[in-house]
Amino acid sequence: MWRRRVGALLLRPRSSSIPTPSATHRRRHHLLLPVSVPDEKGPLASNVLLLRLFTSQAGADGGNPRKPFIAFVLGGPGSGKGTQCTRIASDFGFAHLSAGDLLRNEIASGSEKGELILDIIKEGRIVPSEITVELIRKAMESTDAKRVLIDGFPRCEENRIAFERITGTEPDLVIFFDCPEDEMVKRLLGRNQGRVDDNIETIKKRLKVFENLNIPVVDYYSSRGKVHKISATGTEEEIFGAVRKLFASLGFENFVFHKSRGL
Ligand SMILES: Nc1ncnc2c1ncn2[C@@H]1O[C@H](COP(=O)(O)OP(=O)(O)O)[C@@H](O)[C@H]1O
Numbered sequence: 329m330w331r332r333r334v335g336a337l338l339l340r341p342r343s344s345s346i347p348t349p350s351a352t353h354r355r356r357h358h359l360l361l362p363v364s365v366p367d368e369k370g371p372l373a374s375n376v377l378l379l380r381l382f383t384s385q386a387g388a389d390g391g392n393p394r395k396p397f398i399a400f401v402l403g404g405p406g407s408g409k410g411t412q413c414t415r416i417a418s419d420f421g422f423a424h425l426s427a428g429d430l431l432r433n434e435i436a437s438g439s440e441k442g443e444l445i446l447d448i449i450k451e452g453r454i455v456p457s458e459i460t461v462e463l464i465r466k467a468m469e470s471t472d473a474k475r476v477l478i479d480g481f482p483r484c485e486e487n488r489i490a491f492e493r494i495t496g497t498e499p500d501l502v503i504f505f506d507c508p509e510d511e512m513v514k515r516l517l518g519r520n521q522g523r524v525d526d527n528i529e530t531i532k533k534r535l536k537v538f539e540n541l542n543i544p545v546v547d548y549y550s551s552r553g554k555v556h557k558i559s560a561t562g563t564e565e566e567i568f569g570a571v572r573k574l575f576a577s578l579g580f581e582n583f584v585f586h587k588s589r590g591l
Pocket residue numbers: 403404405406407408409410411412515516518519520560561562563564565567
């Protein structure tokens with residue numbers, strides 16, 4: 329086991345647990361990211377990330393040879409996380425763990441926890457950390473993959489802290505898909521997957537939760553030099569072009585590219 333020891337179109341959110349963003353936070357968010365995040369227009373190979381990749385895969389990370397390379401994939405609702413993760417998984421051999429899908433599977437299982445999760449998702453709020461982290465932990469345990477994408481998690485600082493405490497590990501890389509709100513709304517309203525949260529009322533709440541609770545997680549990892557911001561506007565293919573460059577710059581082999589050349 330790899331773990332150390334197994335162990336602003338927006339409505340005000342209804343839940344009082346959702347803090348109102350301070351002007352300082354908003355200012356910080358918009359100023360901080362471009363300064364501290366190496367973006368796709370910057371130098372391709374970030375030596376820090378490259379070093380982490382090799383230390384993680386070679387087992388030098390905390391002396392644990394079986395710790396997978398972990399990438400958190402963040403971005404607002406509808407920014408294209410799931411779409412891009414599917415591409416990364418097939419091109420670069422990552423296991424794709426979608427926190428939202430794990431939660432929806434729990435709902436589909438008919439468990440008592442599932443009922444609570446459904447109520448929270450309908451409201452666009454965040455499921456208690458212990459539930460989500462436990463689902464992710466189990467999913468990670470049941471894969472032998474050496475590279476794992478965790479899509480749509482952590483959603484808030486509390487999620488992040490719980491993950492790091494329970495798994496005893498941190499992500500090696502955080503990808504942040506940066507997308508304007510109006511584009512996200514358009515995509516969500518056209519997603520057409522029958523989701524209980526793809527309606528305008530819930531979308532407004534999810535956007536508010538994203539800005540208030542998820543952006544601080546991006547800021548935290550930015551300050552630790554782990555975030556790679558990718559502009560999520562343009563076609564799926566154009567965005568994947570930037571993603572591909574990032575993974576190539578980190579030394580990941582592109583299986584599809586090699587297969588197409590008979591290698
Ligand atoms: N670059 C893009 N341009 C237009 N639509 C997109 C793009 N990427 C994804 N979509 C569509 O937008 C919707 C939301 O994408 P999805 O990957 O589910 O986002 P997320 O997981 O971040 O919510 C889906 O219907 C998807 O097909």
